[in-house]
Amino acid sequence: MMWRSLSDRPTLSSLKNQLQQFFAQSQQPSLPTIIDYLRHSRCLVILDDLHNLFKSGELAGEYLTDYKEYRTFFRQIAKNHHQSCVILISWEKPREIATLEAEKHSTRTLHLKGLSADAEKILRSHQLTDSDKWPELINLYQGHPTWLNIIASTIVELFDGSVSLFLSYSEDIFLGDLEPILESHLERLSDLEQQVISGFRKNQAIALSQKPTNPELSQSELWSAIQSLVRRGLLEKISEGERGMFQLHPIWQQYLKFKLS
Incomplete structure (x- = not known):
């Protein structure tokens, strides 16, 4: 398995070199293309923060000018037969993925939902009280782990960890330190x-x-x-x-x- 964040916006040639170096460590002989490696062995490749390759101020999934080659690369991976899995994690859905899904290739989109019962572990780690109110808090902030961690810290800081007290004062949904995240x-x-x-x-x-x-x-x-x-x-x-x-x-x-x- 290989995980790679794209937050530093690597060029496609740079990413391919890194993938080939990774595959070459465990596979012999050396193979000419990434597709060949994906065919030769069953691999899991996770590319995170894909949204950093997209333009701001445009409709979702439009690549920056110098990164349009990624579109062709992902289409090749999706349309060629191999036994591996490539997972793309992004705030935005790439346009070519929507097209590939429509063409009924082995391409799927999974919209991650918020946590439910597991979210209680986050609240427990902050030592919040009034556990009977936890489901209401989790539902209010959509079970989003980052949002819950931020709000839980606020509840500790302002309400001594009391979820009931926090909810009783909130006529609207409190955002606080969530605002910079939403703004981005x-x-x-x-x-x-x-x-x-x-x-x-x-x-x-x-x-x-x-x-x-x-x-x-x-x-x-x-x-x-x-x-x-x-x-x-x-x-x-x-x-x-x-x-x-x-x-x-x-x-x-x-x-x-x-x-x-």
Whole structure:
């Protein structure tokens, strides 16, 4: 198994060299391409922080100019037969992955959900009290481990670890030190996405059949923005009767309420 963060934005040739060096340590003889190594032995390769290769201010999954070769590389891995597994971890879904899924190749997307019962271990590690209120706290912050760690520290700092006291004072969802994290996500949005997402302050959910609140936006632009926001994990699809609706996660709704007020 090999894990590699892409936070330092390695060029594709640099990444390929690192992969070949890794494979060469355990495989003989030396093989000419990465695909050959993936065919020769069963390997697990995890490439983390893929979103660092994408442009900010554009719809989700658009590569920076000097990193567009990655698109072809990932397509080759997905479309060639081999016995290995390559996992991409990202804030944003690459566009070519969506296309490959539609072509029914052995490519899948897993949207990581928040923790449930396991989240209690985080709260227990901070020695929080009022365990009967823990499920409410976990649900409020979507079981997100990083968010729960941050909020748990706040509860210790301000409320002596009392979850009940914290919840009793919070009319709205408290963000505190979560704000810089949320800001870093919203800074990546395109102008089109920012226009659409601001409309979720007034609407609990939006249907695809709904007319854009901004008369300057076309229906097609609205759909493109919603699709991109879903690929960023900021919107989720829900069923309401026979039609699909898209809603903003409560944490993001609270942040927009604070940010755009």
